[in-house]
Amino acid sequence: MTEIVSEASVTSPPQGKIMLVGIGPGSFAQMTHRAVEAIAEADVVIGYVTYIKLVADLLEGKEVIRKGMTEELDRAVHALESAQAGKKVALISSGDAGVYGMAGPTYEVLFQAGWTPDSGVPVEIVPGTSAINACASLVGAPLTHDFCSISLSDLLTPWPVIARRLEAAAAADFVVALYNPKSGRRTQQIEQAQYLFLRHRSPQTPVAVVKSAYRRRQAIVFTTLDKMSDCDIGMLSTVLIGNSNTFVRDGLMVTPRGYANKYDMQGDGSAREGEKRGRSLSTGLLGWMANLHADFAEGISLTQLAQLHHLPADYLELVLRTPLEEEETPGADEAEA
Structure with missing residues (x-):
């Protein structure tokens, strides 16, 4: 006689999961709904001791594994082992897990262990508000144009690499957020960053130093590039350096x-002479290419043009070999400012 076993009587082993959770600045109000949900769903919560404290109210009844500042790989290994044992794991990072957070180290550990997305433990990345966004929201709107972030920590990155990035960002006029600007042992990095920026930026360039954004000891200081390194800066600080057009007004x-490049901001807001609404600036790519071709045709050398535009000569040579074309009029769904 054949025994019939119902599906309900068969117990499959629990499937583990790793959730890389960005908890934002640390304030509960700044966490995403999914971040709170993921921690609630987890059997195990792993994180740096300070981050664990920030979410202490959410950890009742959970296995909690606290790790030190330099134990990132240990956190990732514990997460994998717990997930392989069938547990759901929330591996938490402040800010966003993918921005100087645990997402990268965890994937490195997983790949080294032979993990693949199809055959291994499921992994979910839960995005969070990074320090650059949190700090910017507290000081105004410093990131409205192109920006980048650079970590001054040389614990894992050679200083010449960091210095080249600082030099390039300063020369390119990015708004820059400096992460990990200073610690008890690393005191000179912020001063050397200041020196590199002063080679390209005005000493009066606005700078904001934000400490412990959205946390209990939050502090905000507005200063200038020439006085930046005199501020109280530590590992809980993020330094925002403006570009050549950034200003501070009324705090x-x-x-x-x-917009002022294209429109009359003091008048009726109409497009300036030579500009058209919904079209690239007259000095945009196509207009600039036309002017470059004209200047070259008039006898201005490639070397002179490279110096004039602060661009590599081989790039300008490529542009000069590119046929000129007219800009198409954008449709309603393509039109920008």
């Missing part, structure tokens, strides 16, 4: 988007 740091 707000603002980087213009560039």
